Amino acid sequence: MKITLRLVVSLIIVVAMIAIGFSLYQVKIERERLVRELERRTALLSESLEESVIPLVQSKSFVKIKRFVERFGNRERLIGIIVNDFQGETIASTKAISGYAHIILPQVLNSISEKKTIHSFKKIDHKEVFIFTKFFEDEEGNVTGALSLFQDSSFIDIRLREIWKYNFLRLVILSIVIVGITLLVVKWSITGPIAQIAEWVRDMRLGNEKEKKKTMALNNDVFAPLVKEVTQLAKTLSKVKKSMEEEKIRLDTESLWNAEKLKAYTSDKLGDKKLFVISNREPYQHLKEEGKIKCVVPPGGLVTALDPVMRVCDGVWIAHGSGDADRLVVDEKNKIRVPPDNPSYTLKRIWLTKEEEDGYYYGFANEGMWPLCHITHERPIFRLNDWIYYQKVNEKFGLAILEEIEDIESPLILVQDYHFALLPYLIKEKRPDAKVAIFWHIPWPNPETYGICPWVRELLIGMLGADLIGFHIQLYCNNFLDTVDRFLESKIDWEQFTISKKGHISFVKPFPISISPAFSTNNINTQRKDALKESLLKEFDINGIYMGVGVDRIDYTKGILERFRAIERFFEKYPQFIEKFIFVEFGAPSRTHIKRYRELLAQTEETADNINWKFQTKNWKPIIFLKGNHSHEKIMPFYMAADMCMVTSLHDGMNLVAKEYVASCLEDSDVLILSQFTGASRELKDALIVNPYDIESMADAIYFALTMDEEEKKIRMKKMKENIMDNNIYKWAANLITELTRF
Ligand code: F6P
Numbered sequence: 001m002k003i004t005l006r007l008v009v010s011l012i013i014v015v016a017m018i019a020i021g022f023s024l025y026q027v028k029i030e031r032e033r034l035v036r037e038l039e040r041r042t043a044l045l046s047e048s049l050e051e052s053v054i055p056l057v058q059s060k061s062f063v064k065i066k067r068f069v070e071r072f073g074n075r076e077r078l079i080g081i082i083v084n085d086f087q088g089e090t091i092a093s094t095k096a097i098s099g100y101a102h103i104i105l106p107q108v109l110n111s112i113s114e115k116k117t118i119h120s121f122k123k124i125d126h127k128e129v130f131i132f133t134k135f136f137e138d139e140e141g142n143v144t145g146a147l148s149l150f151q152d153s154s155f156i157d158i159r160l161r162e163i164w165k166y167n168f169l170r171l172v173i174l175s176i177v178i179v180g181i182t183l184l185v186v187k188w189s190i191t192g193p194i195a196q197i198a199e200w201v202r203d204m205r206l207g208n209e210k211e212k213k214k215t216m217a218l219n220n221d222v223f224a225p226l227v228k229e230v231t232q233l234a235k236t237l238s239k240v241k242k243s244m245e246e247e248k249i250r251l252d253t254e255s256l257w258n259a260e261k262l263k264a265y266t267s268d269k270l271g272d273k274k275l276f277v278i279s280n281r282e283p284y285q286h287l288k289e290e291g292k293i294k295c296v297v298p299p300g301g302l303v304t305a306l307d308p309v310m311r312v313c314d315g316v317w318i319a320h321g322s323g324d325a326d327r328l329v330v331d332e333k334n335k336i337r338v339p340p341d342n343p344s345y346t347l348k349r350i351w352l353t354k355e356e357e358d359g360y361y362y363g364f365a366n367e368g369m370w371p372l373c374h375i376t377h378e379r380p381i382f383r384l385n386d387w388i389y390y391q392k393v394n395e396k397f398g399l400a401i402l403e404e405i406e407d408i409e410s411p412l413i414l415v416q417d418y419h420f421a422l423l424p425y426l427i428k429e430k431r432p433d434a435k436v437a438i439f440w441h442i443p444w445p446n447p448e449t450y451g452i453c454p455w456v457r458e459l460l461i462g463m464l465g466a467d468l469i470g471f472h473i474q475l476y477c478n479n480f481l482d483t484v485d486r487f488l489e490s491k492i493d494w495e496q497f498t499i500s501k502k503g504h505i506s507f508v509k510p511f512p513i514s515i516s517p518a519f520s521t522n523n524i525n526t527q528r529k530d531a532l533k534e535s536l537l538k539e540f541d542i543n544g545i546y547m548g549v550g551v552d553r554i555d556y557t558k559g560i561l562e563r564f565r566a567i568e569r570f571f572e573k574y575p576q577f578i579e580k581f582i583f584v585e586f587g588a589p590s591r592t593h594i595k596r597y598r599e600l601l602a603q604t605e606e607t608a609d610n611i612n613w614k615f616q617t618k619n620w621k622p623i624i625f626l627k628g629n630h631s632h633e634k635i636m637p638f639y640m641a642a643d644m645c646m647v648t649s650l651h652d653g654m655n656l657v658a659k660e661y662v663a664s665c666l667e668d669s670d671v672l673i674l675s676q677f678t679g680a681s682r683e684l685k686d687a688l689i690v691n692p693y694d695i696e697s698m699a700d701a702i703y704f705a706l707t708m709d710e711e712e713k714k715i716r717m718k719k720m721k722e723n724i725m726d727n728n729i730y731k732w733a734a735n736l737i738t739e740l741t742r743f
Helices: 003-058 063-070 097-115 154-207 224-254 259-269 303-311 356-373 386-404 423-430 456-463 476-486 528-541 560-573 596-617 632-641 656-664 695-707 710-726 728-742
Strands: 078-087 090-093 118-124 125-138 142-150 275-279 285-289 291-298 315-320 335-338 344-352 412-416 437-438 469-470 491-493 498-501 502-508 546-553 581-588 625-626 642-645 671-675 686-690
Touching: 003 063, 003 078, 003 125, 003 142, 003 154, 063 078, 063 090, 078 097, 090 097, 097 118, 097 125, 097 142, 118 224, 125 154, 142 528, 154 224, 259 303, 259 642, 259 728, 275 386, 275 476, 275 625, 285 356, 303 596, 303 728, 315 386, 344 386, 356 386, 412 423, 423 437, 423 456, 437 728, 456 476, 469 476, 476 491, 476 502, 491 642, 528 546, 528 632, 546 560, 546 656, 560 581, 560 596, 560 632, 560 695, 581 632, 596 625, 632 656, 642 656, 642 695, 656 671, 656 710, 671 695, 671 710, 686 695, 686 728
Parallel strands: 275 315, 275 412, 315 344, 412 437, 437 469, 469 502, 546 581, 546 642, 581 625, 642 671, 671 686
Antiparallel strands: 078 090, 078 142, 118 125, 125 142, 285 291, 335 344, 491 498, 498 502
């Protein structure tokens, strides 16, 4: 039985018992009062009758007595009179009661013998009758007879019944009122608060606890101690839960990020929402080759990093369709599902005119912004015409993304790189609900350097449209804030690393980009390192013991010439390595419409030729320069077989080749020579860190790498591998999404 029902039933029983008790008492008192009253009235009546009856009895006028009792025996409540002589013999009786004379005889005799007035109640003809008997005497005091009056006393029962009826009705009304009030009080003061506490505790248990409910606001004296205790308990529970969550996050963070984990994470964070990525370079390019269409992955860190993320998150990647067969494979909306072997996301291609490509990509982005940001002593060129095309193409991509997100509430958009500095503002202007991040894949220089650009303010305003601005390392974030501080009117919070402009806040944070932990496992090569090295060198008809590898786009920022010069110096300084050490350079020609890049390509080939000419022997040469866009599958065996890798960028946002090499090398007995001017050098501290401008020490670094103790190599490589596995591209994406969905 519920407590409320129990309470109500108990209350009704108690109230009923009290009511019955009081009623009994009231009935008793009332009855006594009524009887007394009846007795008094009957006594008065009897006295008045006696005055007439006594002389008649004494004179034995029986006929007169009979007439008298007949005449007065039926008044108001009086239903009859009986007159007895001193022996109890009936002298006269009212007709209506004549049959009952015998039943009052004992009472009559008693009254006569004891000389007292006696009354009693009897049932006569189903009626309650009050019988009053009083003796009478002569002047000498001798009892001469008795007079009995029969009064109808049924009114007493009626009156008492009324009392019962009235009290019962009162009990019913009282019970209803009491039950109602009890229920309300119970609800307000007991069940309500208990239900509230229960709901609150349940919410806490299920993790639905709302911040506002953390302290129970119950205005209830009864439950105040309980509320106090439960509040305390809730706080403790909350703390325990928080620390458990932190522990879970810690454990989660400790466990390796991979595709599955990112998938679960993004579906939790984004629900059904898809990601939108915008970059200049497309992840898959379709090219015509010998009458067929082939699909290639263009070189560059951006694609290496983002393709695995998009495969997991799905969504739309908008990019410039630059392949000569790109238009042949897309649908009417210029879309195609990629990758071709396992379609996992949509690539939407944007077509650019030759003028747009020249002005925006080759001109402004790669002859202006690229050297501007890289500080490689390459003079940036800024032309008004290029700037106009840069703006136009940003607007073109802006329209494309706005069309894509038309029906999507608060879409998540990741803008990539220096090609689209204006895009965040263009998107947010039209869709303030969109969450926009821009990730800058190249360095950000100091304000003095950046100030060279005639449109520095416009570029900064464009970027500040983003909610989140990401760079590879903290230094670039610092430089960015310095630059904004120098050129724009805005509020900068140096503690939070935020920039507030016209009420909009942009968070600036480092997100060191990385590779997939599955990078190396894509290539199954069962050969041991030495055997693999031998078979690879055989392909070039060359003998050697040690092999070094370099993989770059042919770009003046990569320090390829400096690397070759260091190799040259190495052989000069350490001739014992002639015919023993071979360096394989994979060089992908890049941006070859730009004169500087064409010159660099020629210069690179020439330098390699000169060095080879200087040192080569019959079956050996120091540098194998492999010009072309080589697939990962082609490069991977070289990563695995090489004894060392050289990444000697003069300036590089991150450089993923360094990470790819560490992730792929076999047996952990290899060495990475890494430029101090790469973002990667902040993480891969166990590489041999070099200044690429210092040819002498680079030559020594090569020697050191080739002669390093095996144990030391293993220790260094192990630490770097762990770092890359822990901070892989899935973690990068998760961090970016976490930050972006925080606002
Ligand atoms: O790393 C910087 C970067 O611009 C990337 O965005 C891009 O993947 C890579 O260099 C290659 O450049 P491009 O797309 O001009 O060939």
